[in-house]
Amino acid sequence: MNAPDTNLGFVVAQTAHFxxxxxxxxxxxxxxxxxAYETYGELNAAKSNAVxxxxxxxxxxxxxxxxxxxxxxxGWWDNLVGPGKPLDTRRFFVVGSNYLGSCFGSTGPASVNPxxxxxxxxxxxVVTVEDWVEAQARLADRLGIERFAAVIGGSLGxxxxxxxxxxxxxxxxxxxxxxxxxxxxxxNIAFNEVARQAIMTDPDFHxxxxxxxxVVPTRGLRIARMIGHITYLSGEAMTEKFGRLMxxxxxxxxxxxxxxxxxxxxxxxxxxxxxxxxxxxxxxxxALDYFDPAADFGGDLRRALARAQAAFLVVSxxxxxxxxxxxxxxxxxxxxxxxxxxxxxxxxxxxxxDAFLLEDERYHSALRSYxxxxxx
Amino acid sequence: xxxDLAAIxxxxxxxxxxxxxxxxxxxxxxxxxxxxxAPGYGVEIDDDSVLACVANDVNVLQVDxxxxxxxxxxxxxxxxxxxxxxxxxxxxxFLMREMLRVGREVIVSFPNFGHWRARLxxxxxxxxxxxxxxxxxxxxxxxHHCTVADFEDLxxxxxxxIRERLVLHEGKPVTHLPNLLGSLAVYxxxxx
Numbered sequence: 001m002n003a004p005d006t007n008l009g010f011v012v013a014q015t016a017h018f019x020x021x022x023x024x025x026x027x028x029x030x031x032x033x034x035x036a037y038e039t040y041g042e043l044n045a046a047k048s049n050a051v052x053x054x055x056x057x058x059x060x061x062x063x064x065x066x067x068x069x070x071x072x073x074x075g076w077w078d079n080l081v082g083p084g085k086p087l088d089t090r091r092f093f094v095v096g097s098n099y100l101g102s103c104f105g106s107t108g109p110a111s112v113n114p115x116x117x118x119x120x121x122x123x124x125x126v127v128t129v130e131d132w133v134e135a136q137a138r139l140a141d142r143l144g145i146e147r148f149a150a151v152i153g154g155s156l157g158x159x160x161x162x163x164x165x166x167x168x169x170x171x172x173x174x175x176x177x178x179x180x181x182x183x184x185x186x187x188n189i190a191f192n193e194v195a196r197q198a199i200m201t202d203p204d205f206h207x208x209x210x211x212x213x214x215v216v217p218t219r220g221l222r223i224a225r226m227i228g229h230i231t232y233l234s235g236e237a238m239t240e241k242f243g244r245l246m247x248x249x250x251x252x253x254x255x256x257x258x259x260x261x262x263x264x265x266x267x268x269x270x271x272x273x274x275x276x277x278x279x280x281x282x283x284x285x286x287a288l289d290y291f292d293p294a295a296d297f298g299g300d301l302r303r304a305l306a307r308a309q310a311a312f313l314v315v316s317x318x319x320x321x322x323x324x325x326x327x328x329x330x331x332x333x334x335x336x337x338x339x340x341x342x343x344x345x346x347x348x349x350x351x352x353x354d355a356f357l358l359e360d361e362r363y364h365s366a367l368r369s370y371x372x373x374x375x376x
Numbered sequence: 377x378x379x380d381l382a383a384i385x386x387x388x389x390x391x392x393x394x395x396x397x398x399x400x401x402x403x404x405x406x407x408x409x410x411x412x413x414a415p416g417y418g419v420e421i422d423d424d425s426v427l428a429c430v431a432n433d434v435n436v437l438q439v440d441x442x443x444x445x446x447x448x449x450x451x452x453x454x455x456x457x458x459x460x461x462x463x464x465x466x467x468x469x470f471l472m473r474e475m476l477r478v479g480r481e482v483i484v485s486f487p488n489f490g491h492w493r494a495r496l497x498x499x500x501x502x503x504x505x506x507x508x509x510x511x512x513x514x515x516x517x518x519x520h521h522c523t524v525a526d527f528e529d530l531x532x533x534x535x536x537x538i539r540e541r542l543v544l545h546e547g548k549p550v551t552h553l554p555n556l557l558g559s560l561a562v563y564x565x566x567x568x
Contacts, residue, residue: 313430332437333447336417339393344437345426362423369431 006074007082008089011065013038015105018138022100028125031114035139036098036105037061040081041089043144049376050145051092052136053077054153054160057228057284058276060104063096064089079359086368091376092149097139099132099160101283109279110211122208126283129159129291133167136160140171149374151310152176154356155323156284159291162331165308166293174374175310176367179320179356181327182301182334183292188322191231192285195224199278208279217278222269224281229268234319234352301334311341313370315363317355318348343370377407379547380459380485380562387483387540387564388412392454395479397441397471398461400425402434414455419445442466448478455481460560462486462527463518472534476567481539485562488543490523490555507546508559524555531565540564 015034022030038061043050053063055076064081067073081087081094098106101124109124116123140148151172153161158180165175181188199205202220206213233241238261245260257263297303312335316328325346335342349360356363377385381404388394392414396405399418402425408414417435420426429436439447442465456479458471463486465471475482487508488494494504503513511518522530524543531538543550543558550558 329439329447336447336452337449341435342417342437343430343435344439345430346438348423362427365427366430369427373431373433 006064006066006078007084008040008065008075008078010068011038011040011062011075012067013062013105016139016142018135018142020138022131022134022138024125024131025128026126030100030107030125033100033107033135034105034111035100035107035135036102037139038063038065038075038096039143040064040094040096041092043093044376046376047144047146048149049092050140050143050148051087051094051371052140052148052151052161052164053081053087053094053096054132054136054151054157054164055096055098056153056155056157057288058225058272059157060102061096061098062104063094076357079357080364080367086364087152087371092371095139095143095145097136099127100135101127101280101287103277103280108277109208109283110277119211121211121279124279124283126286126290128287129156129163130167132160132287133163136164137168137171147171147173149376150174150176150371152178154178155180155353156288159288162308163291163293165310165312166304169307169309172310174313174370175308176313176315176370177328177331178315179317179323179328179353180314180331181323182294182304182331184289185327189289191227192289195227196282196285198223198227199282202278205278208282210278216273218273221273221276221278221281222266225272225276226265226269229265231322232352232354234321234350236319236350237352237354240350301330302337305331305334305340306338308335308338308340312343313366314342314344315356315366316344316346317351317353317363318346319350320353320355322353377403378460379544380542380560381407383542383544383562384457384459384483384485385411388414388455388457390414393452394455394457395419395445395448395453396457396459397445397475398458398464399429399434399436401428402432402436404457404459405429405434406432416453441471444470445474445478450477451480453479455479455483457483459483459485460487463521466519468520469530469534472530472536476534476536476565480566482536482565483563484527484565485560486522486527488524488555488558488561489521490525491545491559492556493559495556506559524558524561527561527563531563535567536565537568538563538565 059076064075064078113120151161151164158177199220202217204215205217242261293304294301316325332344349355394416396418456475497504542562543554544560
């Protein structure tokens with residue numbers, strides 16, 4: 001008998017519809033919107049056991065479990081979330097929320113703009129991490145969750161977790177901020193800009209209005225994804241995984257795939273371009289670039305985080321060069337300056353930025369202990 | 377409880393903000409919280425100890441002491457504790473200065489290399505191994521051993537004022553010839 005590929009079993013995605021307009025940070029307004037989400041476990045009577053999981057760039061609200069009608073549909077954080085797992089769904093009510101502007105079921109650029117009856121396309125506003133938290137707060141209201149036991153996320157998800165503690169300090173008891181940065185470095189922004197340029201210069205992009213032409217800027221998306229992947233892996237992990245292995249055993253003296261790493265990047269790029277929306281990708285990278293809670297405080301992160309009341313667990317990975325440990329230590333320092341409750345772990349795992357998705361024993365054991373110490 | 381830790385708990389005032397450097401599994405911080413209602417943070421580099429702290433529900437920060445205490449603002453703690461860790465530090469002077477920068481008060485404990493049994497073992501041609509110095513020379517994490525007299529010299533050189541001193545042997549205070557008869561020393565110091 002095959003071992004089950006998930007402990008949670010089959011899960012079902014849901015959609016919440018919100019009629020009241022949402023005013024965005026940019027000043028634009030979304031008249032109404034939908035947010036896709038999933039829940040696992042049961043909300044207890046005191047409603048004190050809810051944990052919000054925020055996802056990163058290319059993931060979705062499908063955090064754990066598997067869809068019944070889809071093979072190979074195990075959620076992106078299934079190794080962490082489930083019965084008996086570090087984030088134990090027998091004890092916690094776990095909510096995986098999609099973000100506004102996504103292409104996985106929430107209102108986004110591919111959705112129909114009620115004003116025109118056509119897909120929003122390029123007209124879909126640029127959304128920010130703050131906007132996402134606003135939308136998720138409405139979902140929390142809808143689910144009857146006044147206060148989360150914890151909000152957790154890695155990378156861009158960690159930015160949302162951090163923003164939750166600032167937008168709604170009284171609604172978050174614990175924030176687990178993993179592989180995070182309080183703002184992108186110019187180098188991070190540079191990588192994002194190359195990805196955007198790859199998409200926007202694709203002849204099939206049509207200024208973002210490609211839906212009605214029945215085409216997809218797959219070439220641009222493909223390159224954007226390849227660039228992303230380079231930054232997610234550490235050099236060490238790449239060497240270990242691919243080395244200088246050659247596909248055909250010897251140089252081909254042509255421009256077909258020679259090295260395994262080329263094959264991997266092309267495969268990842270191809271796969272991504274079949275399911276991800278280019279307009280969404282542009283907006284997510286902008287949300288990353290704009291995120292900077294200290295900006296309103298003259299760059300002073302200490303003052304920016306003064307509002308936070310949550311207890312924090314901050315985790316970084318030594319091999320992560322996208323958001324290296326020093327970026328997490330900036331957050332820790334600002335929290336300490338505000339005399340907040342915080343623990344900080346610097347895990348010596350080789351996985352690079354993607355390490356937050358992997359099953360490192362120390363990492364998972366820390367999260368398991370941390371969650372089990374949260375009183376309900 | 378280790379005898380130096382009992383002394384430390386005794387010296388930490390009620391409700392003091394505490395930083396415990398090299399905090400191990402966080403048991404001192406737990407006692408300080410339970411007995412003194414002193415909230416604190418531990419600093420620890422070792423993975424297993426850090427995990428134990430998280431399991432013990434103690435605030436822990438996984439950073440290397442050798443790189444200083446740059447996470448902490450000047451004067452942000454009432455008490456900075458370095459218990460039986462001084463001898464493992466490479467940049468001893470630097471760390472002492474850092475401790476005095478972030479804490480109003482510093483508590484340091486270390487095994488006394490001047491204890492007569494240690495001296496005797498050296499005279500007999502061997503590196504000391506004892507209850508407070510439990511490692512063979514080839515496996516010890518300790519890099520900078522000192523005696524009671526040496527530590528007090530360093531304090532003088534750094535302009536550190538010693539407020540209290542407790543020298544122990546087998547858990548009991550030693551008042552007579554402490555540098556010879558004591559195996560474990562605990563100091564409470566301030567900058568001026």
